[in-house]
Every structure is written in C-alpha cells, then in structure tokens.
Amino acid sequence: MYAVALRLSGDHKEAEDLVQDAMLRGYRFFDRYQEGTNVKAWLLKILTNIFLNKVKKNANRPPMVEFEAVEEFIGEAEQEAAEVSSSDRGFRELLDQDVVRALDELPVEYRTPVLLSAIEGLSYRDIAEAMECPLGTVMSRLYRGRKILERSLRLYAHSIGFLRKSGGR
C-alpha cells in the first residue's frame, strides 16, 4: 500500500498520510468490506480514491484528462499495429530509477491504472471502482498509459545502448 501511495503521490510524507487515511477509513467502514474478497484490493481502492479526490480538489494540480472516446482508442490501436517495432532490446537492461522517472512523468490518470494493474489480484473492475470510472476507461487508459511508459523506457533503453556502444558511462 505504501509503495502505491508513494508512486501515486511522489512524496514520502504524503504517501504515509495516504496509507494512514486509507487504513483509518477502512477500519471505520469495515462493515462494507465483503468477507472473502481481497482485503488488500479493497484498501487500495480506498487509498486510490482518497488520492484522486485530493488531486481533483487541489487547484494547483493539472486537471484530470477527460475520458477518451472509444473510437480514439481503437484508432490509436490501429495506428500502433501499423508501426514496426524498432527495438528487440526489450527493457531488461533498465534500472529501477528509469522506471521511477518514467512512472513519475506519466499523468496521474494513466499512472494510477498502470500502478494498480501491476498489483497482484487487482482486476479492472477493482481499478474502475477505485478510479470511479467505467471499465472501458480503465482499459483505454491502461492501453495508453502503458504505451507512453513504453516510449519513455524505450528512450532510456536506447540511450543505455548508445552510451555502451560509444564507451561512455
């Protein structure tokens, strides 16, 4: 929970507060928890919800991007399918700090589903509930978010390869 809070907020203090708020809210509304379901997913939903509401309320933060039209989503997919993959290097050589940088650069509405989907046991339905948006939005934001992340990491991977080839560090 702390890891998700940290990557969502990008700040250690804020992350600690988020976890504490989520646990407190979870405790207060424990009667709403459905026994037998994943309690971690339930608490993460609460945490994400608290965070996103804070983001919405905070005027200094950039506004949430509106839901992308399905047509646009499909259009991008088709365009991407036409692209030829230019790299077979993959992401294996990337460092953790590259991942942090790429994640932090990702707009929050994309970063949220990308992070949550990486947590074991969290379904799109869980993510949709956490983000208070339709399932289709989760799918399109994940698709797009991963694409942006992939581009950033590919750039980093490319620069690693370039530096190695030129003998630099």
Added chain:
Amino acid sequence: MNCMQARKYLSAFMDSELDVRTNIEVLEHVEMCGACAQRLEEQRQLKGLVAAHVESIRAPEGLRARIMASLTAAGGRRLLSWATWREVASTEWLKASAVAASIIVVFGLVYGVLLAPPTPLNEGAVRAHMAWLGDQVPSFMVTHDARKARGYAFVKFVRKPTVPLLDDEAFELVGAVPAEIESMNVGHFVFRYKAVTVSMFIFEGLDLDEIAGTEKRIGDGFVKVDSRGRMNLVAWKTGEITYFLVSGLPQSDLLHISGPSRAGR
C-alpha cells in the same frame, strides 16, 4: 483476427481481462504471429518492471506503529459513539470487552493486508501441472496460458504427428491428480479421445455466463457447449467450481464427455 485487431487487445489480454471468445482469438493469433508475440512479451516485461519496482518499495520504519496507534484511537471513539454500545456497555467489564473486540478487528485488518488471500489460480502450480501433463502425454505438445487474475488457465494439447499415440480409439481420464497439485487449487483433467485427441483445460471460478450456447443438465450441475471458429468450448459447473475446456473435438462429443461421472474430481 489480424495484427491490427490483436494489438488493441494485447494489454487487456495480458491482464486476463478479455471475454473468453476474444481471449481465444487473441491467443490463437499470438501463437501464429511472431511480431504480436514479441509485442506481448514486451508488454509483460513492462508490467513486470512496474511490479518489481512497486514490490521493492518498503514502508518506512514507524509507519505501522503510527497506523496501529491511530486505529486503536479511532476504535475507541467509534465504539463509544455507538448508541447501542452506550446502552449495553454500562459496566467497565463490557467496555473492556469492546476495546478488546476493536483490537481483534485491527489485527484482522493488518493481517489481511500483510497476508492477502491467495489468488484463485496458482501460476506456479499451473506450471508444475503443465510439466506433469507433458510427461503424461508425450504424443502431444502442451502449452498453456494462465489467466491468473480470472482464476483459470487455458491448457492446450497439440498432437505431435511424429510421435505415436499412447492409446488410440479410447477416451479416458488419464492419471490421478498429484496431491501437491490438488492442494494448490488447480483443476486437473487429462483426456485422450480417439486417435485425434485434442483436449485442453483448467480453470476454477470461471463464470458460466461467459460462454453462450447449448445448455445441458448434468446431475448436480450443468454444462454449456459453444463453438468459435475451429474451436469448440465447453464449460460445466459442479458445486462451486466451474470447469472450462477448449477443444478441437466435435460439439456432440464435448456434450458426451462433460458428464459428471467423468468431469467430477
């Protein structure tokens, strides 16, 4: 399904979030298309990087204590604010019980976070199961695709034309369930059927509604059979467990073999 169609689904395919039909179409495409298979592998690497990063982050020292303190404090306030408790908890003994109960809830919550319930499908067990199946049926190439988040896996047997069949013209349940696999909550059947057996599976917890088609009662459960392109699908539900089979067998045969006497554990 062509590359253009497949790629828009790869992300959701990887997350096991597609409906059964689309999932099978993507699976079939990826098995045939090297470029899309590579894209899928890259998607998996990407997701793995994010997951590894998230897992590497540790909460700071003292956060747990801080949370426990705040939960205990909140518990006390909450219990005192309940009108019913105010009436009932009129003695010091009952008040003490109330605090004890709140502590148990807090421990339950923390325990749940630290030791989250296992996912329905154990991927390691599926892999072990596949290795075991491969040994059992050397005349078939066994591949699988674990749908972890959805709690089922596709297991596919493809006939190796160069290897003679172990047993032709017979349909039978092969082998007993190894105890270590059964204990890991993985459904398990191996069928051989006639000379062209193609059977695949695994599964637990699949929603029967995900498959449309002919319905048939089978003793204490019921079964649905459907077709999709070259594939026939069968799902059957007995008690709490839904089993799912993808097969090249004719629909009539699927309805025949999905009876409870053969499908039961």
